[in-house]
Amino acid sequence: MENTMKGMRDGASVLDLDPKSSVGGGVEDAYGEDCATEDQLVTPWTISVASGYSLMRDPRHNKGLAFAEKERDAHYLRGLLPPIVVTQDLQEKKLMHSLRQYEVPLQKYVAMMDLQERNERLFYKLLVDNVEELLPVVYTPTVGEACQKYGSIFRRPQGLYISLKEKGKVLEVLKNWPQKRIQVIVVTDGERILGLGDLGCQGMGIPVGKLALYTALGGLRPSSCLPVTIDVGTNNEKLLKDEFYIGLRQKRATGQEYADLLHEFMRAAKQNYGEKVLIQFEDFANHNAFELLARYGTTHLVFNDDIQGTAAVVLAGIVAALKLVVGTLAEQTFLFLGAGEAGTGIAELIALEMSKQAKTPVEETRKKIWLVDSKGLIVSSRKESLQHFKKPWAHEHEPVKDLLGAIKVIKPTVLIGSSGVGKTFTKEVVEAMASFNEKPIILALSNPTSQSECTAEEAYTWSKGRAIFASGSPFDPVEYNGKVFIPGQSNNAYIFPGFGLGLVMSGAIRVHDEMLLAASEALARQVTKEQFDKGLIYPPFSSIRKISAQIAANVAAKAYELGVATQLPRPENLVKYAESCMYSPLYRTYR
Structure with missing residues (x-):
């Protein structure tokens, strides 16, 4: 109780999550998410998160206009929202109507990524309920164009970037990620993105998209998913000359330098997240894809x-x-x-x-x-x-x-x-x-x-x-x-x-x-x-x-x-x- 009061004095709000509102019958974790895959099956119901204005900017807990009257009073939201209270279904209807107005698929992709950064649950509700319509938007074929133009549409990081600059510090980099209980990592080095070739650091769109599907289609918690891009440079001359390119401006590292960085990442991932973390290799070039699978298939939980x-x-x-x-x-x-x-x-x-x-x-x-x-x-x-x-x-x-x-x-x-x-x-x-x-x-x-x-x-x-x-x-x-x-x-x-x-x-x-x-x-x-x-x-x-x-x-x-x-x-x-x-x-x- 003392910690709770201290949290409120510091401007934090206590969210007491109603277990009866849980859907799917899964066991809840400390964040109020379905989590029957975790080892500990008994977790606290009450957690502290930011309140008021900050709460509305937390994509994991933000509900926008769906915050009820009592919630607005309890969590210092009164006056920060228009007076109307709407259902999640109505929010979904409005957003799907807006998305359908766009004629260019990339515009729909950017709108969906913006929604994911703003309201996580609403993003996944749209994706789950409209999977046939939105799958080509958040993944193939639109994600290919998104990766090609990632430098221009980049808003904010959606995963971890591990470049040659981080060599020797990869474990520290993993610890910078806010979520600590990661179950699935999707990692790319951007060398062979779909059929589009070497897109370097801009290949991040692939792990982000894959993990969105892990949640929407397979039901893994968003907080347990980590997208990673290993940036060792690119041989794509067009990107190296592009002023908006977000990756290392150098030719792609190969041989021992490349192998050492990948090995450090694999070792650090297992050290930080344990034996059971699934590491999915994505869009590596042939010469590396087979080698990585053979090398780590006997020591890690890996999948290509x-x-x-x-x-x-x-x-x-x-x-x-x-x-x-x-x-x-x-x-x-x-x-x-x-x-x-x-x-x-x-x-x-x-x-x-x-x-x-x-x-x-x-x-x-x-x-x-x-x-x-x-x-x-x-x-x-x-x-x-x-x-x-x-x-x-x-x-x-x-x-x-x-x-x-x-x-x-x-x-x-x-x-x-x-x-x-x-x-x-x-x-x-x-x-x-x-x-x-x-x-x-x-x-x-x-x-x-x-x-x-x-x-x-x-x-x-x-x-x-x-x-x-x-x-x-x-x-x-x-x-x-x-x-x-x-x-x-x-x-x-x-x-x-x-x-x-x-x-x-x-x-x-x-x-x-x-x-x-x-x-x-x-x-x-x-x-x-x-x-x-x-x-x-x-x-x-x-x-x-x-x-x-x-x-x-x-x-x-x-x-x-x-x-x-x-x-x-x-x-x-x-x-x-x-x-x-x-x-x-x-x-x-x-x-």
């Missing part, structure tokens, strides 16, 4: 969304698509355009799932999967010159110089684009696929939209309405010969939020491939007969929180089975437990 998340969501789409075509997974033949981290990651997970289903060695199942890179079909005669991650895919075959030639000789049932190069699935390519497949599966996965290997309209038109199509970026429904086709979006947002929730709620300390397969299988099971009838191979994003709960439960179950879960005892019903863990964006009542 470009390699593993993409693989899991694509595998789920293929498993679902098999209900529309004849044959098992092991009976399909796969051809990839693109042999980078996404392509080889997808290929390996498909091979693992084939091996599991057919009970044959993965070395055998890999032979059903072929990759084409910039030099043509990857074959054994090229093995000596290949990067290490391409070598498992170098099969015995005559050299083939281009994609169309490879299709004609390999005769794949599934064509997957992960090249980052737009317009590469030409009319001839799609027609060739349709010439020997009743229902060719064509996945044009590269982002953003401009880099997609083909559009939905092209895939359906050139295949005469027979293609089963999905893409990385969203496309509108297509009408062909009087039938409406709804293209699926093979978006990583289906997988990583639920996958992360499963790791956190089970207290997992390592990621295993079996967990990725468990996530894929859970997603594929969510597609209904009605959705299959429309040609869909992914469920609608409108039910993403339910989908994420199913994925989280499957991943957690696998973590317990593998003996890497530390949250004991294991909950009896993992789906209900996952739902109870999810952050609710509804306002709390302050007593």
Whole structure:
């Protein structure tokens, strides 16, 4: 009581959070947020925060015009707001109306980021309730343009910037972040942002966007999420000459200097946040992405969304698509355009799932999967010159110089684009696929939209309405010969939020491939007969929180089975437990 009185004398207000206003059934933490994933399940109800004018500038507790009359009296807000009291639903309606007035997607992005800085719960309520409309705004494709122009639209820091200037002080930098109980870190070095290349420090838009989706789609608390950009310079000459560029103005560091800074960061993150903090690598260039995953996969809880998340969501789409075509997974033949981290990651997970289903060695199942890179079909005669991650895919075959030639000789049932190069699935390519497949599966996965290997309209038109199509970026429904086709979006947002929730709620300390397969299988099971009838191979994003709960439960179950879960005892019903863990964006009542 004495501390409470002192806080009030110092201009602080006591927020006594009403437990009955909690939504979602989760255990509350000291901040009044759903927190069933934490170790301590009994926490105090009363916390001190700033009052009055300062309270309205605290995005975590600000409710704007939704502060009730009693709250305005109790927390020194009387007169600081207009007299009207509105509901959160009305606030949402007003903001969605305003957002829809913008014609330029980047304007919508900036407006959403401003809202996140002003009123956190309202931001997430908009995102949860309007996920299909706002997902392309806060993430792909708009986030790509936002990263390109990040220096010009930069308002205030939304994450931690760790540059070469901070070498030797990374632990101190992590301690500068106000939240101490971090569960998920998304980190990038900005070298390969989507299909846009090296954007240096301006890649921060990616971790910020990913973590917004971790909360909205997977239910992790915003306060437990930390976006990080490692700035080692950029090789982008245009940015280095841009007066508004916010990063180090030097060529990108490589070799030992680069490895030392990354190692210091990884060590400091584990030291500061513990063994169970999930570190997600995002948009690293191929040569670093595989190395980092291999180096830290045995010592940290790490996940690379470009390699593993993409693989899991694509595998789920293929498993679902098999209900529309004849044959098992092991009976399909796969051809990839693109042999980078996404392509080889997808290929390996498909091979693992084939091996599991057919009970044959993965070395055998890999032979059903072929990759084409910039030099043509990857074959054994090229093995000596290949990067290490391409070598498992170098099969015995005559050299083939281009994609169309490879299709004609390999005769794949599934064509997957992960090249980052737009317009590469030409009319001839799609027609060739349709010439020997009743229902060719064509996945044009590269982002953003401009880099997609083909559009939905092209895939359906050139295949005469027979293609089963999905893409990385969203496309509108297509009408062909009087039938409406709804293209699926093979978006990583289906997988990583639920996958992360499963790791956190089970207290997992390592990621295993079996967990990725468990996530894929859970997603594929969510597609209904009605959705299959429309040609869909992914469920609608409108039910993403339910989908994420199913994925989280499957991943957690696998973590317990593998003996890497530390949250004991294991909950009896993992789906209900996952739902109870999810952050609710509804306002709390302050007593």
